[in-house]
Amino acid sequence: MRITQEADYAIRIACLLAERDQTLDANTIAEACCITQRFALKILRKMVLGDLVCSFKGANGGYRLERDAKDITLKDIIELIDGEITISRCLSEDHVCSKTGENKGACFVHRVFNVINRDVVKKLEKVTLAALVDPDVSVEDITKNF
């Protein structure tokens, strides 16, 4: 990665939709998430194309989650917005290592990074929207089985 602001906003938006569990229009979402409507629209568009939320046009239109909140993870949202999660550029699919001329896993160091990277992804996969939104679930509850 790094996890971008845009992914961060997308997570907030997804949490909001999970919390309210109703169709919300872009304006409402933008206000609740402290971003401009235009920017919210852009992020929402990506989320629609990524089958994370569905949209309704016309009066009383808006957005809602496409799937159940327990079937959406932080990994899903971050990858949708930022693309493949990689802690180092050398780990990304299309990157060619300037040292070895090959891509990921060619250098010893990158193989170590790769182990760490996979672990991060695995952890992000374990965090569901449902857990994030549930007031009875603490950070410790979420992270204890990492």
Added chain:
Amino acid sequence: MRITQEADYAIRIACLLAERDQTLDANTIAEACCITQRFALKILRKMVLGDLVCSFKGANGGYRLERDAKDITLKDIIELIDGEITISRCLSEDHVCSKTGENKGACFVHRVFNVINRDVVKKLEKVTLAALVDPDVSVEDITKNF
């Protein structure tokens, strides 16, 4: 983070110095690491200022590791070059969350990120230059006690 190219090069340089265990000049280092001399000089400068390597001017000058290779970790090198390791901007010391107006740990999501982030740093701390350079140590050896 993300771990930058520059940090990546710094790691290569440090590995080279650990492997050879002698004073090497910037040109030799640059060639071995497949970067320009100028860029190597820039990175080496940071490493000198960060007390990771020491330098010698004049004829037969060059660089060598300041400390023993077993006392230098990936975390040391990456933090030296890239600054604080943070998987999301919201976790960095001087960042103020646009949602809560506070900094790290204020939002629930960021608290989760923080747990993951600390774990990454902890893993990077466990990888020493000595281990990376030792031909008898495998990636599995390094990562099994993560």
Added chain:
DNA sequence: ATCAATGTGTACCAAAAAAGTATACAATGA
């Protein structure tokens, strides 16, 4: 039917970060 409300598509712009280069200078050892 019509029109206001709402999302769509595409393109553009600006700031920040990353990656790398240039130049003039300072120290040192043969």
Added chain:
DNA sequence: TCATTGTATACTTTTTTGGTACACATTGAT
């Protein structure tokens, strides 16, 4: 004393991030 090697500072370019603009397409309420 001068070639060799590092120092200091500043600049340039490219890529990524974060965000905006505008003309258009649907659709539900009236």
